[in-house]
Amino acid sequence: MVTFVSSTAQPRPRGVGRLNPAARSTLISFLAVVVFLALWQVAPILGWVNGRFTSQPTLVVQAAIEVFTSDNFLFHARISLSEFALGFGLALIISVPFGALLGTSQIARELISPPLMALYIAPTLILLPIMVIWLGIGMASKVAVVFLGAIFPIVVNTTAGMREADQRLIRAARSFGATRMDVFRHVLIPGALPSVLAGIRLAVGRGVLGVVVGELYVSQAGIGHQLVVYGSAMRVDRLLVYALVVSVFGYALTQVVRLLESRVRDWRSE
């Protein structure tokens, strides 16, 4: 229940309800997953669904072992990871300064914002086919798609972070003789950090999507490539393994950024 002050609204705790909220919540989540896995395992056996299309948890685990030990997994993983890292790295190097420029210069912002926002909203993945025409079916086109997916959230959020600078801090710094460059270096940039990290977090999602879709579309190797191979062969178990690998990667990376964000957010609790 949404907790609020009213004794009539509190449910009387019974059994499991007597646990503290956090433990209860974890328990229920855990149970939900267990139930799901159980149903998944059992459904094909009971004929509720066609096992060919859904596989089963046990089969997936088996497939995972096979994949990790004998399917050239590391080779494909390395390719996808490189594509992501390169594209994302390039995006970072360009986006943050660019966002800083837009954040501080009104003129630049007014000129560049409209097309920028238009591209931010548009699904950059539609440029994938054209990237393939420009850069071929190899890694380059995937790097490009990751790059395109990642730059916009970072630029937009960096700009916003710069613009939302606390005017009082700027005034205080000026009162002690800070120049424009001082204000930029010592007040604007650290102040924009939370927003920049938020933008990076969003960019991670888009970047991962870019690699996967890029490789699904056309590729000679990589995780997406394997997805296509097993998808066409209806090897759902192996398909799921690769899909899970991508999920775990995306999740882990997002959590890392969230961790950084929360450390930075402590500052803001003033």
Added chain:
Amino acid sequence: MGQIQISNLTIEYKLLKGEGTFKAVDNVSLTVEAGELVTVVGSSGCGKSTLLLAIAGLVETSRGSINVAGKPITGPGPDRAVVFQESSLLPWKTVLGNVRFALEMRRWSAGDLNERAMRAIQMVGLESFADYHPHQLSGGMRQRVNIARALAVDPAVLLMDEPFGALDAQTREVMGEELLRIWERDRKTALFVTHDIDEAVLLADKVVVMGRNPGHIKDVMKIDLPRPRRGDVADSAQFIEYRRRLRSHLASDMAAMHLVREAV
């Protein structure tokens, strides 16, 4: 050395909507002698903060002049330091880092910055909190860091814009006494803006009363209470008389704002 001379100062703002200007400060003249602590009181909108910010060099003036130690001011300078109401400390720096920051901005070259910063922090009694971040400190402590920061750059003039305005009444009392203790060491020229009458009388050598519409000086009251002062001076008859006079000054402004209905 640190004398403030304001002559016929007018500060006008262009209105955002439509034409016309808003006179925040109208033809104000005031002298603050070196080593004086002057408080400025008045109801909201009387221009007292604007006046202080103009002396700080953060607000442009329209007419008239402001001279500090005989020289006209053109912007923020090393001879003046501001203590703002909102603590405006950089949240990502520690207490020490924040005080250092002011020294760095002022391009302080003499001696070790850390040492100087620590001395200022000691002056306000926060040496054991030097490595804390602002969000870990209470409002009163943050304001003390604010004061330490201003003291660290050794200004000739201390400008304080309602520094205790955001604190609760009891903390405000404590801070007032703290400030007296700190100020009495060096007796820097100081201008202290407040809306709290008790505070104004307690701290000041003279009280400037400002009125609004447009901002102007209604009266300048000399406070003849002996120094050093402590909180119990507020019980003296003289203090009470000063307070009474100030209240009557401000009461007319309050009535004009329809906050207090006077019997007709």
Added chain:
Amino acid sequence: MAQLFLRRRALILGTLSMFAIGLLWQLSVSLGVIDVFFVSTPNLVAQEFLVQFHNGVTLRDLASTLWSFVLALGLATVVGIGLGVFAGWYQDFESALEPFIWFKYSAPTIAFYPLFIAWLGYGTPTIVAIAFLFALTPIYANTLSGIKNVDRDLVRAATSFGATRWDVFTRVALPASVPIVVAGLQLGVGRALTGVVVAELFGAQSGLGFRIAYHAQLLQTTAMMVSIVIVIVLGVILTQMLAFVESKTDAWRVESQTR
């Protein structure tokens, strides 16, 4: 209203920017900086657009994409808000859903694309399914947050005047969460469009995404650009419409959000 003025100026500068880009585009090809094969020219694209338009191709693709989009968004809105409200009000329900939402959030839906084809076949159902899942997350997440984090002060005030739980739900929690739900819908719109177009890239017989992939296989850059530009314009129009809706609901925004 200053808002309107700013928007007009933004519109003017926006069109100016677009015009400048178009000019740059044309010049870079005319001056030989880039080969026309790679980027085509505004001129050629405009002509191709007219050709496609007259063939009825453009309208058919647009209709197909929009239809999938509306279906996906509609479903995502209903399911997302429905689940979000339920989960926001009943903590247990939220806890039960949470692991699946987390998974859905991290897993790229499109990776399961072959599965969808197997279950739903090529064409609209698969596209709608993928776009639906794409758009679901922000709508659900925002609705959940809006209901869960309703300002306690408001709730306390209402209960002090005798409001029942149902009253609090319908008269405080729901209205108070409108701005954040609208924000979630904004995100959902973007993601629904992305989902539809991306899904169309792979397995469709019509739609803008399909058109892009189709011409890509034939290396017909000009024809591709037509559809790409249409998608971008579509995105802009949708966002503008949403901004309009958002401005209407802004009055509801509660100042002191518990966050």
